[in-house]
Amino acid sequence: MSNISDNIKQVSTSLQQSAQQFHRSVDAIMLLAVSKGQSSHALRTAWQAGLSDFGENYLQEALEKMSALSDIKPCWHFIGPIQSNKTQDIAQHFSWAHAIERLKIARRLSAQRPEHLPPLNVCIQVNIDREASKSGVAAEHCLELALAINDLPRLQLRGLMIIPKQRGELDEQRQPYRQASELLASLKKSSAALASLDTLSMGMSRDMPAAIAEGATIVRVGTAIFGARTPPRP
Numbered sequence: 001m002s003n004i005s006d007n008i009k010q011v012s013t014s015l016q017q018s019a020q021q022f023h024r025s026v027d028a029i030m031l032l033a034v035s036k037g038q039s040s041h042a043l044r045t046a047w048q049a050g051l052s053d054f055g056e057n058y059l060q061e062a063l064e065k066m067s068a069l070s071d072i073k074p075c076w077h078f079i080g081p082i083q084s085n086k087t088q089d090i091a092q093h094f095s096w097a098h099a100i101e102r103l104k105i106a107r108r109l110s111a112q113r114p115e116h117l118p119p120l121n122v123c124i125q126v127n128i129d130r131e132a133s134k135s136g137v138a139a140e141h142c143l144e145l146a147l148a149i150n151d152l153p154r155l156q157l158r159g160l161m162i163i164p165k166q167r168g169e170l171d172e173q174r175q176p177y178r179q180a181s182e183l184l185a186s187l188k189k190s191s192a193a194l195a196s197l198d199t200l201s202m203g204m205s206r207d208m209p210a211a212i213a214e215g216a217t218i219v220r221v222g223t224a225i226f227g228a229r230t231p232p233r234p
């Protein structure tokens with residue numbers, strides 16, 4: 001546990017080095033602490049070490065941590081796939097949802113977003129490697145979905161999220177991230193309504209520099225901050 005603040009220093013240093021190397025502004029890259037499988041105590045330690053954004057994949061687990069941490073006010077991101085029966089809680093308790101892939105889910109989130117909260121920030125998950133087993137929309141369906149989501153009153157479409165398959169070297173790792181970056185640029189150009197998209201949620205513990213090199217604005221880092229996690233409850 002005491003390693004967490006050391007880990008955060010290391011990850012922050014590495015983030016800064018990559019930003020410098022690839023001519024990116026550090027301020028334009030959010031370090032999202034992926035906290036699935038971690039205790040609320042671990043999250044509190046990360047908060048005290050300066051992190052303010054947490055990414056959770058499992059609703060029940062996240063809600064428990066939110067109530068254990070109700071004295072602090074982190075920004076909560078839902079980064080897992082979303083089923084219909086979870087939209088209400090996600091709309092009420094989170095600031096971001098990263099893995100939108102269906103209009104039906106987006107419509108429910110918009111309809112269920114409470115009036116007193118700002119619009120829910122969302123990203124479309126793109127299946128950039130076209131893996132049959134992976135979630136996300138195919139790149140060619142992205143524009144249509146983006147335009148439809150953009151019309152929903154209580155969502156703020158921010159950009160794209162990807163989870164590429166594992167690759168070896170930096171140059172290889174950069175490839176799917178470059179595709180995501182180009183796809184975002186093409187969406188912004190295709191329609192004035194999408195010109196303000198500003199988010200690429202991409203890069204994890206194993207490949208953060210590659211994602212930063214290609215324009216990541218949110219890197220989602222779990223293991224490098226918290227160490228190994230306990231597997232999800234069934």
Ligand SMILES: *Cc1c(COP(=O)(O)O)cnc(C)c1O
Nearest residue numbers: 034079204205220221222223224
């Ligand atoms: C678990 C997870 C991460 C973090 O992965 P690490 O390898 O632990 O950094 C990032 N994004 C998503 C969507 C995840 O589910």
